[in-house]
Structure formats: C-alpha cells, structure tokens
Amino acid sequence: YRGILLEQTKCASLTHCSDEQVDKLLKYFEARGFKPMPSKGKRAADHPGAGKARALWISLGQLGAIENPSEKALEAFARRQLHCDKLQWADQGLIYKLIEALKAIAERHGWRQSLDGIDAAGAVLVLKRRLIDAQMIKLRAADWVAAEWDAPRAAREFGGVEVRSILSASLTDLDQVAQVLGVEIAAAKAAGAFQCTTT
Secondary structure, eight states: OHHHHHHHHSOSSGGGOOHHHHHHHHHHHHHTTOOOOOOOSOOTTOSHHHHHHHHHHHHHHHHTOSSOOSHHHHHHHHHHHHOOSOGGGSOGGGHHHHHHHHHHHHHHTTOOOOOTTOOGGGHHHHHHHHHHHHHHHHHHHTTOSOTTOOHHHHHHHHHOOOOSOTTTOOHHHHHHHHHHHHHHHHHHHHTTSSOOOOO
C-alpha cells in the first residue's frame, strides 16, 4: 500500500494528499478491482471530535460569530487549522486543535467555554444556556430586544417558542431558543445593527 501510495501520489501518507491525488489513487485501485463500500448515510467524519466541532460551528453561527455556518465552511476552517484537506482525514489526536480554535472564537464573542466545576453530565446544558445568554447580550447591544426582555420572552415573541425558564428547560427547548435567537442575530446583522466578526 505505501509503495503504491508513494508511486501514485508522491506522498508518504494519505493525510498529505490533495483531493486530486486521492481521486487518482482511488481510480488506480478501482482499475484493479477495488469496489468502495456504499455509504450508509453517516458522515465520514462522524467521530466524537468532529461531532463536537460541528456542534460548536453551528452554535457559533447562531451567535453571529462566523459568517457561514455551513459544513463546507467548517471544512475550510478545519483545513486551515489542521493543514489537512478533509476533516475526515485529519489525525484524530489533533482534532483538539480545531475544537480549541472554535472555543477561542466563542470566548471572543462572549460565550464562556470553561467547564471547571461542572459535572460532565450537565456540561452541554450549561454551554447551551451560556450560548443563549451571549445571544441575548448581542441582541440587547444591537437594540434588537427590549432591555427588560429575558430569553424566554424573546423566544416567544420572535419564534413562538414557549419556555418558562432557561434554567429548567430541556436541551431540545434550549436548542429551539438558540435557533430562534440565531435567526434574530442574523436579521440584526443584515439590518446593520451590529457587525459580525469574520474568522
């Protein structure tokens, strides 16, 4: 395998290959009888690190911290951080670099990431509540919500989402609130109420 890889791509590792080099290698193997397995609907990068990076990326989009929350934009960001053409090809031991870079963006936009003293089981809930707090701060700064509105009121007024309290809300409810507030942040940005920092 290594000999064929070197002969066909001039690279000693698949992680150093470009998309074109991987295509060339795949065609070489297919010409010799290799048949790729059909996709089962899962993303190739579905491992815990990539899943966490994807969730952070989407949340950063809802916070207005990135311009484009698409999968393609995440791949481009990951390429710059990890020096690898595809997230799925990255050394899984280095995915933490990507996650730390995303956390740094979150911190710059007021979304605290420290989980010191937080039980692992409740970490996601805490981070989601903090995201909503950061979203509300941005919306207030843009004069997009009344100063006396809390997140449940904003979610109800903007998206018809009924949540009594952010502290007692389920993860599903918190996701809905974050999504509604994310839409409003995008609308405020489009109206020129504040500028989104490009990463």
